[in-house]
Structure formats: C-alpha cells, structure tokens
Amino acid sequence: VTVTVLPEVGVGLTGFGLFFIMFGVLLYFDSVLLAFGNVLFLSGLAVIIGLRRTFQFFFQRQKLRASTFFLGGVALVLLRWPIIGMAVEAYGFVLLFRSFFPVVFGFLGSFINIPFMNSVRQ
Numbered sequence: 001v002t003v004t005v006l007p008e009v010g011v012g013l014t015g016f017g018l019f020f021i022m023f024g025v026l027l028y029f030d031s032v033l034l035a036f037g038n039v040l041f042l043s044g045l046a047v048i049i050g051l052r053r054t055f056q057f058f059f060q061r062q063k064l065r066a067s068t069f070f071l072g073g074v075a076l077v078l079l080r081w082p083i084i085g086m087a088v089e090a091y092g093f094v095l096l097f098r099s100f101f102p103v104v105f106g107f108l109g110s111f112i113n114i115p116f117m118n119s120v121r122q
Contacts, residue, residue: 006047013041020037021041022037063095066095066096069088069091069092072092077089
C-alpha cells in the first residue's frame, strides 16, 4: 500500500464509521452497530491524519476534558450502554470541534450564495 492510498482508505473507514453510527441510531441505538461505527470512525481518523497527530489532537491540555467525554462515550457504547454513551460522546464531540463549527457554518453560508441555490431557496 503506497502512502497516497492511505488517506483514501482512511476516508473510507471514516465514512463507513459514520454510516454505521447513523444506522445504529436509526435502529434504536443498537449497541453493536454503534460500537462498530465508533471503532471504524476512530481508526479512519487515525489513518487519515496519522497516529501521532491523532494523539496530539485528542490529548492537548485545553481539549483534555472534551477528549475524556468523547472517548468515555465510546467506552460506554463498547460496554453496551448505547444511549448514555452516545449522549456523552455527542457532548464531547461538540466540545472537541467547537472551534471548527464557525468554519462549517461559513462554508454553508457561502454555499447559499451560489446562483442556482439562491433561486431554489426563494
């Protein structure tokens, strides 16, 4: 496997992880699907950005509380407490990525300024 193929594999793992998480939620918080989705999502993230950068991201001093909630939620899902685990994991996710949300909302705002989307919106 060449170095240029690894990010593609990581995107695939992350995408399948998100799919299994959504499918697990749709099937009334099926703990096996949620656990499988969490494992795939985290492994995909590690493959995309690398193990060292993944650990640096999760274990920064200012993000330690958020990482504890997120990884604790993953652990609760793996221990078959899916509803509580997903709630804790969602809270940790919001804390981890709150600095990224303005970028996403800015991108979505610029998406509305596309002429075709502007006519659809009206």
